[in-house]
Amino acid sequence: MNRITAAIATVLAASAIQCAQAADSSAKTPSMDEILAASRPAEWRELDPQNTLYMQLPAGRVVIELAPRFAPRLVANIKTLVHSGFFDGLSVSRVQDGYVTQWGDAEQVQKFGTAARSIAPEFEVKDGSALPFDALPDHDGYARQSGFVESFPVGRDGPHGAAWLAHCYGMVGAGRDNDPASGNGAELYAVIGQSPRQLDRNIALVGRVVQGMEFLTSLPRGHDTMGFYKDSEMRTAIVSMRLAADVPASERTPLEVLRSDSASFRTLVAARRNRHDDWYLRPAGHIDLCNVPIPVRAVPRSAPAS
Amino acid sequence: MNRITAAIATVLAASAIQCAQAADSSAKTPSMDEILAASRPAEWRELDPQNTLYMQLPAGRVVIELAPRFAPRLVANIKTLVHSGFFDGLSVSRVQDGYVTQWGDAEQVQKFGTAARSIAPEFEVKDGSALPFDALPDHDGYARQSGFVESFPVGRDGPHGAAWLAHCYGMVGAGRDNDPASGNGAELYAVIGQSPRQLDRNIALVGRVVQGMEFLTSLPRGHDTMGFYKDSEMRTAIVSMRLAADVPASERTPLEVLRSDSASFRTLVAARRNRHDDWYLRPAGHIDLCNVPIPVRAVPRSAPAS
Numbered sequence: 145m146n147r148i149t150a151a152i153a154t155v156l157a158a159s160a161i162q163c164a165q166a167a168d169s170s171a172k173t174p175s176m177d178e179i180l181a182a183s184r185p186a187e188w189r190e191l192d193p194q195n196t197l198y199m200q201l202p203a204g205r206v207v208i209e210l211a212p213r214f215a216p217r218l219v220a221n222i223k224t225l226v227h228s229g230f231f232d233g234l235s236v237s238r239v240q241d242g243y244v245t246q247w248g249d250a251e252q253v254q255k256f257g258t259a260a261r262s263i264a265p266e267f268e269v270k271d272g273s274a275l276p277f278d279a280l281p282d283h284d285g286y287a288r289q290s291g292f293v294e295s296f297p298v299g300r301d302g303p304h305g306a307a308w309l310a311h312c313y314g315m316v317g318a319g320r321d322n323d324p325a326s327g328n329g330a331e332l333y334a335v336i337g338q339s340p341r342q343l344d345r346n347i348a349l350v351g352r353v354v355q356g357m358e359f360l361t362s363l364p365r366g367h368d369t370m371g372f373y374k375d376s377e378m379r380t381a382i383v384s385m386r387l388a389a390d391v392p393a394s395e396r397t398p399l400e401v402l403r404s405d406s407a408s409f410r411t412l413v414a415a416r417r418n419r420h421d422d423w424y425l426r427p428a429g430h431i432d433l434c435n436v437p438i439p440v441r442a443v444p445r446s447a448p449a450s
Numbered sequence: 451m452n453r454i455t456a457a458i459a460t461v462l463a464a465s466a467i468q469c470a471q472a473a474d475s476s477a478k479t480p481s482m483d484e485i486l487a488a489s490r491p492a493e494w495r496e497l498d499p500q501n502t503l504y505m506q507l508p509a510g511r512v513v514i515e516l517a518p519r520f521a522p523r524l525v526a527n528i529k530t531l532v533h534s535g536f537f538d539g540l541s542v543s544r545v546q547d548g549y550v551t552q553w554g555d556a557e558q559v560q561k562f563g564t565a566a567r568s569i570a571p572e573f574e575v576k577d578g579s580a581l582p583f584d585a586l587p588d589h590d591g592y593a594r595q596s597g598f599v600e601s602f603p604v605g606r607d608g609p610h611g612a613a614w615l616a617h618c619y620g621m622v623g624a625g626r627d628n629d630p631a632s633g634n635g636a637e638l639y640a641v642i643g644q645s646p647r648q649l650d651r652n653i654a655l656v657g658r659v660v661q662g663m664e665f666l667t668s669l670p671r672g673h674d675t676m677g678f679y680k681d682s683e684m685r686t687a688i689v690s691m692r693l694a695a696d697v698p699a700s701e702r703t704p705l706e707v708l709r710s711d712s713a714s715f716r717t718l719v720a721a722r723r724n725r726h727d728d729w730y731l732r733p734a735g736h737i738d739l740c741n742v743p744i745p746v747r748a749v750p751r752s753a754p755a756s
Contacts, residue, residue, distance in 0.1 A: 241667055338645055342725055342734045342737070344734070346730055357547055361547055362545075362669060363668060426651045428591075428592055428647065430592055
């Protein structure tokens with residue numbers, strides 16, 4: 145084969161690939177419901193009660209999955225605070241539209257007991273090579289690579305570089321002042337708008353809301369600086385905050401998360417990257433990290449013994 | 451200068467640039483307040499009452515700027531509907547958490563009068579070369595280029611390709627069924643969560659909420675399919691929807707938008723790409739299209755004649 149035939153062969157091969165892609169993108173992509181209905185039980189991971197928080201607001205329960213792999217000292221400190229009843233009777237003090245809802249000890253009046261007031265920053269894991277990283281194929285403007293670690297959205301600086309939780313919708317972090325060590329878990333926030341990824345590596349995320357986001361997003365907005373309430377009467381009370389393990393089994397919310405290392409999750413990502421169905425006419429061929437849905441469902445009841 | 455000295459000179463010049471950049475990124479970036487305080491009056495554009503909608507909800511007024519450059523037929527149809535009082539007494543029928551709030555004629559019972567029921571799709575402008583495009587320097591996963599046209603977020607397929615409004619937080623679109631021509635403006639939606647950019651070029655956007663987002667975002671979430679309310683009692687009534695031009699001048703909300711072709715807007719984008727101050731330790735060096743704030747303020751009162 146001479147140079148010219150080789151070149152032609154390359155062009156033909158490339159156009160064959162393009163045709164295959166065109167054919168593929170004109171096929172209907174499965175819906176999320178269809179993908180989840182076809183998933184196997186082993187592709188789901190039950191929430192660990194030792195790493196699950198329940199925040200009871202008057203309107204309902206917010207369920208938060210903690211991520212101790214990324215912020216071990218902060219997560220331990222939050223558990224210590226929760227054990228002592230630190231948050232009970234405190235309130236949601238800040239709702240900044242399109243940004244965050246924040247709650248906890250805004251006045252810094254609560255007793256810390258054995259919990260730490262200052263914690264060395266856990267904004268990233270310096271060497272992410274030991275983390276089980278499920279990469280997305282898409283370019284990410286805020287990280288060299290993006291993907292998931294145990295179904296949490298993560299950015300990383302390559303396979304041996306730093307890795308960090310990403311500020312996607314529903315992620316929960318520990319508020320801090322200018323001192324990077326001042327975030328101790330006494331004030332927590334959840335992202336309620338467009339992902340503020342500029343916060344990545346500047347503040348520690350500690351987990352993610354897996355159920356009850358609406359109880360944080362449908363609150364009245366605050367109109368003082370940064371969305372704090374001018375009038376403290378506007379605050380929503382925190383009835384209680386508990387570790388799921390400390391709640392009787394009958395009062396828990398049994399949830400499971402689709403594993404990001406599962407075939408069904410990969411199918412879901414592929415379908416979302418290339419939506420094409422009775423409604424979607426033009427697939428994006430791309431998905432941003434924070435646009436990937438991370439399915440959560442009630443743990444199916446086991447079939448009764450017969 | 452021989453090749454080697456030329457190469458060394460190039461390296462030295464490059465490292466000089468890098469040092470300048472390093473020095474620059476360690477300098478404090480100005481805050482949005484500082485940038486806006488230093489802006490000139492001519493950098494702002496007053497909203498055109500002929501292209502501004504007021505939707506009155508019980509909790510307050512939502513102000514929407516229309517974008518007739520991108521969806522001329524739909525915008526004209528919406529104005530026809532608004533003139534006829536079409537929306538008055540209808541309601542917000544759908545609030546899907548993290549996605550959209552939708553309002554209008556969900557039951558399709560209203561009379562259309564002279565308005566059209568079917569409109570040829572306006573999902574993109576085929577040739578965007580005539581649009582005044584203020585490009586962002588950053589990579590965008592959903593478009594070859596991203597930037598702003600008259601302060602609306604826009605994606606485009608290069609300087610002579612198609613251009614389209616982007617589904618960022620607060621953008622307003624015309625709901626449609628599977629038929630691409632079925633979006634007629636009788637049902638409108640606003641983005642209330644992470645930007646669903648996969649909708650770009652699949653449905654027509656018609657404008658943007660410039661004030662009053664909280665009246666759309668703080669509503670209770672719907673729990674039927676797609677976030678529609680199961681119980682119609684949950685719906686929020688639309689008191690009225692008016693074109694600003696049809697409202698007496700004394701009852702208007704005089705607002706102005708920072709022009710995206712202004713030096714102050716470019717300064718703001720640069721500052722947001724590289725936040726570094728008493729709180730931000732690590733600038734992202736990047737900004738996503740939908741993370742760029744588009745400042746809106748009350749039109750300053752002219753100084754009284756003396």
